[in-house]
Amino acid sequence: MENIKIVLPDIPNLDKWDVYxxxxxxxxxxxxxxxxxxEIIDIxxxxxxxxxxxxxxxxxxxxxxxxxxxxxxxxxxxxxxESEPGSFKDRQIFEYNPFQLIEGILITCxxxxxxxxxxYIRGEYHKWIKLMQKALDxxxxxxxxxxxxxxxxxxxxxxxIYIHKGAGAYICGEESSLMNSIEGIRPYPRVKPxxxxxxxxxxxxxxxxxxxxxxxxxxxxxxxWEWYSSIGxxxxxxxxxxxxxxxxxxxxxxxxxxxxxxxxxxxxYAGGVPNNKKIKCVIPxxxxxxxxxxxxxxxxKMDAESLKEVGSAIGTGGVIVMDEDTNLVxxxxxxxxxxxxESCGQCTxxxxxxxxxxxTLNRILRDEGTSEDLDLLISVANNIEGNTVCALGxxxxxxxxxxxxxxxxxxxKYVKRNVVIPVPNKVHSMxxxxxxxxxxxx
Amino acid sequence: xxxxxTEENLARIEESKKKYPTSLAAIMDTIYIAQEQNKYxxxxxxxxxxxxxxxxPVDVLGVVHFYTMxxxxxxxxxxxxxxxxxxxxxxxxxxxxxxVKNKLGIDNMGVTQDGKxxxxxxxxxxxCGYAPMIAINEDYxxxxxxxxxxxxxxxxx
Numbered sequence: 296m297e298n299i300k301i302v303l304p305d306i307p308n309l310d311k312w313d314v315y316x317x318x319x320x321x322x323x324x325x326x327x328x329x330x331x332x333x334e335i336i337d338i339x340x341x342x343x344x345x346x347x348x349x350x351x352x353x354x355x356x357x358x359x360x361x362x363x364x365x366x367x368x369x370x371x372x373x374x375x376x377e378s379e380p381g382s383f384k385d386r387q388i389f390e391y392n393p394f395q396l397i398e399g400i401l402i403t404c405x406x407x408x409x410x411x412x413x414x415y416i417r418g419e420y421h422k423w424i425k426l427m428q429k430a431l432d433x434x435x436x437x438x439x440x441x442x443x444x445x446x447x448x449x450x451x452x453x454x455x456i457y458i459h460k461g462a463g464a465y466i467c468g469e470e471s472s473l474m475n476s477i478e479g480i481r482p483y484p485r486v487k488p489x490x491x492x493x494x495x496x497x498x499x500x501x502x503x504x505x506x507x508x509x510x511x512x513x514x515x516x517x518x519x520w521e522w523y524s525s526i527g528x529x530x531x532x533x534x535x536x537x538x539x540x541x542x543x544x545x546x547x548x549x550x551x552x553x554x555x556x557x558x559x560x561x562x563x564y565a566g567g568v569p570n571n572k573k574i575k576c577v578i579p580x581x582x583x584x585x586x587x588x589x590x591x592x593x594x595x596k597m598d599a600e601s602l603k604e605v606g607s608a609i610g611t612g613g614v615i616v617m618d619e620d621t622n623l624v625x626x627x628x629x630x631x632x633x634x635x636x637e638s639c640g641q642c643t644x645x646x647x648x649x650x651x652x653x654x655t656l657n658r659i660l661r662d663e664g665t666s667e668d669l670d671l672l673i674s675v676a677n678n679i680e681g682n683t684v685c686a687l688g689x690x691x692x693x694x695x696x697x698x699x700x701x702x703x704x705x706x707x708k709y710v711k712r713n714v715v716i717p718v719p720n721k722v723h724s725m726x727x728x729x730x731x732x733x734x735x736x737x
Numbered sequence: 738x739x740x741x742x743t744e745e746n747l748a749r750i751e752e753s754k755k756k757y758p759t760s761l762a763a764i765m766d767t768i769y770i771a772q773e774q775n776k777y778x779x780x781x782x783x784x785x786x787x788x789x790x791x792x793x794p795v796d797v798l799g800v801v802h803f804y805t806m807x808x809x810x811x812x813x814x815x816x817x818x819x820x821x822x823x824x825x826x827x828x829x830x831x832x833x834x835x836x837v838k839n840k841l842g843i844d845n846m847g848v849t850q851d852g853k854x855x856x857x858x859x860x861x862x863x864x865c866g867y868a869p870m871i872a873i874n875e876d877y878x879x880x881x882x883x884x885x886x887x888x889x890x891x892x893x894x
Contacts, residue, residue: 541827625826
């Protein structure tokens with residue numbers, strides 16, 4: 296396959312200012328500033344760029360939702376809260392190509408008419424926050440951001456970029472929760488509508504994009520939408536940063552055109568499965584995406600449309616591979632423990648349902664489960680899905696529903712080892728104590 | 738009230754406030770600064786944060802208790818975080834977790850008697866391709882084996 300790198304090109308020391316400039320740095324921004332904001336939005340729309348944060352929404356279309364005439368300040372939020380298990384791509388951008396991200400933020404702010412951008416980075420990324428801050432300081436010192444942009448680019452436009460440091464909460468990756476976090480209030484997700492473009496940060500029009508999405512923008516402007524849209528899958532063009540983890544010989548981040556075969560990614564790039572074991576299960580886009588059976592991944596392509604056809608989704612492109620010896624009951628319990636831990640607690644179905652599912656899975660792990668428990672799990676998941684303010688409820692429900700549905704045989708084997716139905720003698724509140732993941736350490 | 742921000746930290750808080758149109762938005766930075774100075778966020782620290790930012794104490798309380806990176810009790814000089822989420826788990830994170838637990842003789846959110854180490858089981862740290870991993874204070878240690886973990890812990894003075 297052709298070696299096209301857009302977000303992480305093979306250029307050593309690209310994180311150095313001089314190296315970035317010598318390799319066409321800020322050429323995209325200069326081209327963009329010679330056009331009108333509407334023209335930029337049109338180019339991005341035509342390029343077919345889709346969001347890299349999970350939902351794969353059309354980026355140009357999202358930008359066009361921002362009101363053209365308003366006396367309110369407009370904002371851009373760049374989502375680098377990267378907390379989806381299996382996803383570790385944005386940190387590569389912070390480390391290896393921070394200036395392209397900064398350039399992308401400038402172009403995006405210009406296109407939507409924002410003068411302030413907040414780059415939200417998860418708090419645990421101390422190292423990467425420092426690297427990004429260093430890059431921002433450098434760009435400020437050269438007058439590429441801030442009040443001196445008029446002297447540098449000759450345009451009547453200025454843009455400030457601030458890092459907002461998270462503090463350890465997966466929910467802040469959800470766009471409305473992210474805005475509440477920036478505002479300094481408890482980051483409960485907001486009810487939509489109104490959408491951020493109508494009522495975002497401090498009630499003002501706001502656009503929220505993922506770090507990887509924004510980093511694509513300078514190259515699209517520089518090389519043109521025709522070039523970009525010809526790469527990868529037709530309805531989901533460009534490249535993707537695929538983070539491959541779990542049972543593979545060479546885990547890591549691989550930038551490849553969309554539409555690449557999942558088997559190609561696993562065997563040719565990630566080095567295959569250790570000891571040549573068979574694959575039992577693959578989660579193609581981060582822990583919340585429906586898992587695929589290992590015997591059904593032949594011919595599966597890695598783009599939003601193709602994965603939808605096989606009953607999954609591209610998500611963040613975080614591919615988790617599990618070999619034939621993996622205990623999927625333990626895996627599902629661990630994933631469910633994550634969503635139980637990360638539920639913000641605002642919506643009852645999610646707050647109570649995630650704990651209920653975890654308790655049930657723990658019961659199965661203790662060899663006290665029955666077949667009814669499998670139906671119970673699906674029933675609880677169904678009652679969470681679609682009944683919460685944000686998508687964390689769906690994210691918690693999907694692994695449970697699809698893992699049990701697609702690997703029913705394995706779960707049945709587990710519960711049929713036991714014939715005793717335990718009767719709890721008292722009812723505990725879900726939140727009385729943290730629920731440990733029992734049986735996992737055996 | 739015995740907790741007061743140092744002059745230097747007050748200046749950092751003022752810098753943070755410049756990023757936002759409201760002082761409330763500087764709350765997360767301010768809590769980090771307070772935690773750096775006091776090592777943990779006590780009731781009186783929360784009250785002083787509210788005082789400095791001119792917000793309600795309950796606003797500070799709500800934020801402090803929501804996030805996992807703010808601590809309401811003193812943690813060790815070296816705070817060890819072990820990720821056991823799915824990608825790490827598939828590559829032996831629970832063995833690493835048991836090993837660290839046994840070596841330090843403490844459980845989740847425990848602190849050794851000498852105050853040198855504290856331990857926390859954490860959710861995904863965004864290091865899935867380099868699993869298993871631990872974080873010690875601000876540093877990530879990746880692609881670990883049990884031997885490497887022993888060496889790292891033994892090297893901490």
